[in-house]
Amino acid sequence: xxxxxxxxxxxxxxxxxxxxxxxxxxxxxxxxxxxxxxxxxxxxxxxxxxxxxxxxxxxxxxxxxxxxxxxxxxxxxxxxxxxxxxxxxxxxxxxxxxxxxxxxxxxxxxxxxxxxxxxxxxxxxxxxxxxxxxxxxxxxxxxxxxxxxxxxxxxxxxxxxxxxxxxxxxxxxxxxxxxxxxxxxxxxxxxxxxxxxxxxxxxxxxxxxxxxxxxxxxxxxxxxxxxxxxxxxxxxxxxxxxxxxxxxxxxxxxxxxxxxxxxxxxxxxxxxxxxxxxxxxxxxxxxxxxxxxxxxxxxxxxxxxxxxxxxxxxxxxxxxxxxxxxxxxxxxxxxxxxxxxxxxxxxxxxxxxxxxxxxxxxxxxxxxxxxxxxxxxxxxxxxxxxxxxxxxxxxxxxxxxxxxxxxxxxxxxxxxxxxxxxxxxxxxxxxxxxxxxxxxxxxxx
Amino acid sequence: xxxxxxxxxxxxxxxxxxxxxxxxxxxxxxxxxxxxxxxxxxxxxxxxxxxxxxxxxxxxxxxxxxxxxxxxxxxxxxxxxxxxxxxxxxxxxxxxxxxxxxxxxxxxxxxxxxxxxxxxxxxxxxxxxxxxxxxxxxxxxxxxxxxxxxxxxxxxxxxxxxxxxxxxxxxxxxxxxxxxxxxxxxxxxxxxxxxxxxxxxxxxxxxxxxxxxxxxxxxxxxxxxxxxxxxxxxxxxxxxxxxxxxxxxxxxxxxxxxxxxxxxxxxxxxxxxxxxxxxxxxxxxxxxxxxxxxxxxxxxxxxxxxxxxxxxxxxxxxxxxxxxxxxxxxxxxxxxxxxxxxxxxxxxxxxxxxxxxxxxxxxxxxxxxxxxxxxxxxxxxxxxxxxxxxxxxxxxxxxxxxxxxxxxxxxxxxxxxxxxxxx
Numbered sequence: 001x002x003x004x005x006x007x008x009x010x011x012x013x014x015x016x017x018x019x020x021x022x023x024x025x026x027x028x029x030x031x032x033x034x035x036x037x038x039x040x041x042x043x044x045x046x047x048x049x050x051x052x053x054x055x056x057x058x059x060x061x062x063x064x065x066x067x068x069x070x071x072x073x074x075x076x077x078x079x080x081x082x083x084x085x086x087x088x089x090x091x092x093x094x095x096x097x098x099x100x101x102x103x104x105x106x107x108x109x110x111x112x113x114x115x116x117x118x119x120x121x122x123x124x125x126x127x128x129x130x131x132x133x134x135x136x137x138x139x140x141x142x143x144x145x146x147x148x149x150x151x152x153x154x155x156x157x158x159x160x161x162x163x164x165x166x167x168x169x170x171x172x173x174x175x176x177x178x179x180x181x182x183x184x185x186x187x188x189x190x191x192x193x194x195x196x197x198x199x200x201x202x203x204x205x206x207x208x209x210x211x212x213x214x215x216x217x218x219x220x221x222x223x224x225x226x227x228x229x230x231x232x233x234x235x236x237x238x239x240x241x242x243x244x245x246x247x248x249x250x251x252x253x254x255x256x257x258x259x260x261x262x263x264x265x266x267x268x269x270x271x272x273x274x275x276x277x278x279x280x281x282x283x284x285x286x287x288x289x290x291x292x293x294x295x296x297x298x299x300x301x302x303x304x305x306x307x308x309x310x311x312x313x314x315x316x317x318x319x320x321x322x323x324x325x326x327x328x329x330x331x332x333x334x335x336x337x338x339x340x341x342x343x344x345x346x347x348x349x350x351x352x353x354x355x356x357x358x359x360x361x362x363x364x365x366x367x368x369x370x371x372x373x374x375x376x377x378x379x380x381x382x383x384x385x386x387x388x389x390x391x392x393x394x395x396x397x398x399x400x401x402x403x404x405x406x407x408x409x410x411x412x413x414x415x416x417x418x419x420x421x422x423x424x425x426x427x428x429x430x431x432x433x434x435x436x437x438x439x440x441x442x443x444x445x
Numbered sequence: 446x447x448x449x450x451x452x453x454x455x456x457x458x459x460x461x462x463x464x465x466x467x468x469x470x471x472x473x474x475x476x477x478x479x480x481x482x483x484x485x486x487x488x489x490x491x492x493x494x495x496x497x498x499x500x501x502x503x504x505x506x507x508x509x510x511x512x513x514x515x516x517x518x519x520x521x522x523x524x525x526x527x528x529x530x531x532x533x534x535x536x537x538x539x540x541x542x543x544x545x546x547x548x549x550x551x552x553x554x555x556x557x558x559x560x561x562x563x564x565x566x567x568x569x570x571x572x573x574x575x576x577x578x579x580x581x582x583x584x585x586x587x588x589x590x591x592x593x594x595x596x597x598x599x600x601x602x603x604x605x606x607x608x609x610x611x612x613x614x615x616x617x618x619x620x621x622x623x624x625x626x627x628x629x630x631x632x633x634x635x636x637x638x639x640x641x642x643x644x645x646x647x648x649x650x651x652x653x654x655x656x657x658x659x660x661x662x663x664x665x666x667x668x669x670x671x672x673x674x675x676x677x678x679x680x681x682x683x684x685x686x687x688x689x690x691x692x693x694x695x696x697x698x699x700x701x702x703x704x705x706x707x708x709x710x711x712x713x714x715x716x717x718x719x720x721x722x723x724x725x726x727x728x729x730x731x732x733x734x735x736x737x738x739x740x741x742x743x744x745x746x747x748x749x750x751x752x753x754x755x756x757x758x759x760x761x762x763x764x765x766x767x768x769x770x771x772x773x774x775x776x777x778x779x780x781x782x783x784x785x786x787x788x789x790x791x792x793x794x795x796x797x798x799x800x801x802x803x804x805x806x807x808x809x810x811x812x813x814x815x816x817x818x819x820x821x822x823x824x825x826x827x828x829x830x831x832x833x834x835x836x837x838x839x840x841x842x843x844x845x846x847x848x849x850x851x852x853x854x855x856x857x858x859x860x861x862x863x864x865x866x867x868x
């Protein structure tokens with residue numbers, strides 16, 4: 001690999017600019033639920049490329065013009081026309097028949113591509129001298145691009161980026177609340193068409209570098225990866241552009257290192273790597289973070305369950321024996337409870353129960369005066385009393401929810417008393433007493 | 446090309462089309478057409494790996510390797526969209542492009558070892574199927590045909606045996622779960638069938654034709670019928686038709702066979718889309734047109750009758766348009782229609798009813814006024830009944846008319862005090 005080769009530097013720059021443009025537009029496509037549209041449009045551009053080539057040949061043979069039939073702008077024009085036609089067909093099938101969006105995409109994609117393959121084979125069988133380059137469009141090879149093509153690609157990519165930056169606010173509205181946009185008097189339908197057209201253009205300029213099958217990945221993977229890191233579009237769009245740009249550059253460099261490798265798959269794999277890192281390690285939505293949160297919640301639930309079980313058993317013992325005597329017997333401490341009895345209460349895994357008990361013992365909330373028997377410490381009793389009271393208040397709340405007039409409560413709140421008005425709380429406590437559900441073991445310190 | 450080669454190509458193409466049609470119908474119903482697209486691309490690394498491991502085109506290893514990859518795709522998509530909270534379509538996109546990229550990289554890296562052409566991956570070489578043969582019971586049978594025969598049998602057998610289960614879980618997964626069908630298992634069985642079909646069809650027809658045959662004939666059939674069994678039948682017929690005519694067309698034009706098959710399938714779809722018996726765009730447009738014409742005609746008849754009742758001047762198109770609140774074009778067409786069916790005749794620069802027209806109009810006016818009276822009986826205010834009757838009169842059958850007449854007490858005058866004509 002020769003770093004001094006100016007063409008290589010151009011190719012790397014062009015691939016990364018393509019990645020930036022596709023990554024930015026992909027964000028809007030993702031949010032509009034149009035992810036796989038890129039795939040359909042890419043396949044649909046093949047007949048356009050072939051038709052444009054045939055048209056170029058035809059014109060040249062008649063002497064109408066003298067530019068090459070593989071002229072980039074001609075091919076891009078053809079691809080854009082069939083791409084937009086495909087988008088129109090998908091919309092028409094969705095609107096006028098009972099076939100849904102996905103079916104329409106699959107139909108249009110395969111039929112247009114089939115037409116492209118027919119034309120391509122016709123061109124190849126025709127054996128005109130120039131046909132050889134066209135199948136580059138299938139898999140793409142950025143490393144083989146030269147001068148003018150690269151600059152054209154870069155120019156278009158920059159225009160796309162600038163345009164999406166200029167109409168950022170409108171596109172954002174289109175993604176999140178098109179009806180509101182209509183209400184403001186903005187031409188949402190035309191904006192949607194413009195977005196689609198920009199996607200078509202991005203797909204078409206990417207064809208030579210990445211190929212028909214994989215160009216859709218440049219629209220899908222970077223925004224999907226960026227989505228893991230943020231909830232804000234103004235962060236997501238630049239991040240997705242960055243991921244796209246990096247993957248583009250990396251793919252082009254790797255492809256230059258290994259000459260036989262087509263660029264497209266390498267760019268896609270670079271983007272996929274970023275996607276997998278995001279999927280695993282993103283701070284809020286990442287799989288690892290969510291797994292850790294799950295573990296923490298599970299631990300909390302197990303801890304509170306054991307505390308409540310201990311409390312309830314102790315409470316029932318105390319009620320049987322008369323509350324005051326039970327508490328006085330052990331100098332105010334709750335009675336010892338057999339581990340077997342504790343297990344009977346929930347019949348979950350014994351190992352989990354024992355581990356939780358030992359964990360609680362380590363934080364001095366329970367103690368085991370005799371082997372196999374457990375009791376709450378004073379501190380544990382305070383804690384368990386709180387947990388139990390919360391639980392029973394919650395029960396009452398669920399029973400009398402409608403009569404409390406607290407429909408707009410935040411159900412994620414830690415404790416019932418945090419989101420109820422003081423009056424409602426008094427009411428709930430009365431209800432609790434009425435049902436005999438008030439926690440009966442109190443701490444007398 | 447000799448005749449037996451052509452027949453083999455027909456047979457192989459038909460088997461591909463039929464297998465795809467069977468699985469594809471369920472994909473269309475479950476709105477998973479793009480998952481079929483994803484699977485047919487994602488089996489590529491499976492094929493490449495099986496190739497590299499066994500260094501042979503031994504099809505059974507390839508079938509298994511790639512079918513496993515197909516299931517992995519279905520599983521990954523499920524895992525990403527359920528567990529990873531990625532949008533379903535994004536999950537499909539990320540999965541299949543990544544797997545396809547891996548496949549292309551593997552094939553490019555080991556190109557010298559792998560006798561696999563990347564172009565064939567996309568559009569296959571069904572033209573060559575007769576040249577690779579295997580011996581089955583002493584006969585030379587094209588390998589692709591034997592392979593597809595197995596795939597088709599498995600598809601047919603599964604769809605027959607699990608028809609009820611697949612049907613219920615395709616239309617209503619919750620109901621399927623409620624009646625004790627494992628909808629998840631059905632999903633993976635379907636995905637397994639799709640992968641197997643995709644892999645089996647990969648070599649002869651390429652990834653794109655698989656997508657085409659999975660989506661297009663079933664969608665065509667879906668536009669033609671409401672019955673799942675008929676849909677399966679129609680989609681197999683459409684698929685086989687496209688396979689055979691596509692081969693002929695490709696031979697005639699000297700172009701790619703799989704591309705031509707796709708084009709024929711697409712053409713059938715367009716025909717069904719435009720002219721399907723119930724859901725065709727043109728069919729529905731024609732039905733609406735007929736209806737509006739018959740409404741305009743009935744309105745014209747009544748208008749002419751009323752003009753005569755009130756001893757007015759014969760109506761021309763302009764007057765009719767003003768009276769029926771429609772445009773002149775519609776009125777002119779309606780009058781022309783009445784003239785042609787000899788219900789009206791020209792007189793004094795306008796039109797009047799003939800004897801037959803008078804009878805037809807009288808029936809209509811009877812219907813209109815009886816309905817008005819009936820609405821009046823129901824307590825409708827007098828000035829509201831005309832508009833309601835005007836809209837409804839075109840859709841009242843003679844039988845309903847008799848009932849309405851009886852319910853209104855066989856009236857002789859309508860709420861406006863006009864006489865109701867009787868025969």
